[in-house]
Amino acid sequence: MSDAQLNVRAVSKTFSLGGGRSLKAVEDVSFAVEQNSICVLLGPSGCGKSTVLRMMAGLEDPTEGEVTIGDKTVTGPGQDRGMVFQAYTSFDWLSVRKNVEFGMKVNNVDAAKRRERADHFLDLVGLSKFADAYPSQLSGGMRQRVAIARTLANGPEVLLMDEPFGALDAETRWLMQELMIDIAEETNTTMVIVTHDLEEAIFLADKIIFLSSHPGRLKEEIIPEFKAGKRIGDKERIIRMDGYSELEEKLMRLMREEGHRET
Numbered sequence: 316m317s318d319a320q321l322n323v324r325a326v327s328k329t330f331s332l333g334g335g336r337s338l339k340a341v342e343d344v345s346f347a348v349e350q351n352s353i354c355v356l357l358g359p360s361g362c363g364k365s366t367v368l369r370m371m372a373g374l375e376d377p378t379e380g381e382v383t384i385g386d387k388t389v390t391g392p393g394q395d396r397g398m399v400f401q402a403y404t405s406f407d408w409l410s411v412r413k414n415v416e417f418g419m420k421v422n423n424v425d426a427a428k429r430r431e432r433a434d435h436f437l438d439l440v441g442l443s444k445f446a447d448a449y450p451s452q453l454s455g456g457m458r459q460r461v462a463i464a465r466t467l468a469n470g471p472e473v474l475l476m477d478e479p480f481g482a483l484d485a486e487t488r489w490l491m492q493e494l495m496i497d498i499a500e501e502t503n504t505t506m507v508i509v510t511h512d513l514e515e516a517i518f519l520a521d522k523i524i525f526l527s528s529h530p531g532r533l534k535e536e537i538i539p540e541f542k543a544g545k546r547i548g549d550k551e552r553i554i555r556m557d558g559y560s561e562l563e564e565k566l567m568r569l570m571r572e573e574g575h576r577e578t
């Protein structure tokens with residue numbers, strides 16, 4: 316596949332720790348994210364997943380290398396990319412609908428269009444009935460759905476998500492993962508998702524980028540071949556498919572190797 320929308324090219328990141336000390340968090344990482352695909356960044360804690368995602372978002376500058384979207388180099392945040400974090404980032408003094416309209420309002424989208432788009436994305440994430448509620452009245456999973464709807468309503472080409480379901484209980488997490496498959500199918504948004512949850516990675520990914528730790532290097536690029544290029548929106552089904560357990564075992568082995576390397 317050569318229709319990559321996003322390219323991470325030979326990217327390294329060294330953080331200055333003060334007092335003349337520095338930490339190389341990411342070293343010479345390259346990979347491509349194809350248009351309309353879901354790419355999962357996986358690896359042990361501290362391997363640099365968030366740092367790579369933040370460079371894609373333009374929130375950190377690479378020390379070496381570059382991130383490109385189409386033929387443009389990323390030099391800072393931009394409306395072509397939307398970001399969803401683990402922590403709920405809703406505006407608690409605004410209703411759910413106003414939360415989703417927020418970015419559009421900043422961009423001077425007219426009121427009728429804002430409302431129409433907000434209602435569309437609230438429907439997509441299953442929150443139409445809660446449009447007039449306030450975030451404090453919602454569960455964690457619902458608040459994260461507000462954040463996703465708000466980000467999608469701004470029309471990004473790429474959705475960047477950093478452990479988006481990390482704070483949720485197992486059952487809600489499961490439902491959110493299934494929802495993300497529906498959203499990817501419906502909106503054709505390219506997604507890059509950071510996780511350290513193996514099951515989440517296998518379920519969501521068209522491609523898994525596995526990073527090794529200290530510094531984060533590309534250890535393996537894995538296509539879950541057993542899905543045969545299709546997205547399976549049903550977790551119970553995917554877990555029973557031939558090839559699922561083999562991939563899970565492989566990822567567990569990679570995680571264990573990297574865990575041992577750290578100690």
Ligand SMILES: Nc1ncnc2c1ncn2[C@@H]1O[C@H](COP(=O)(O)OP(=O)(O)OP(=O)(O)O)[C@@H](O)[C@H]1O
Nearest residue numbers: 330331338340359360361362363364365366367511
């Ligand atoms: N702003 C910063 N200044 C200094 N060091 C940093 C900074 N941000 C990240 N690091 C370091 O870079 C390394 C990679 O961090 P990063 O958060 O990208 O890893 P991660 O794989 O996302 O971890 P986790 O899964 O635990 O969230 C870590 O050693 C971290 O301490």
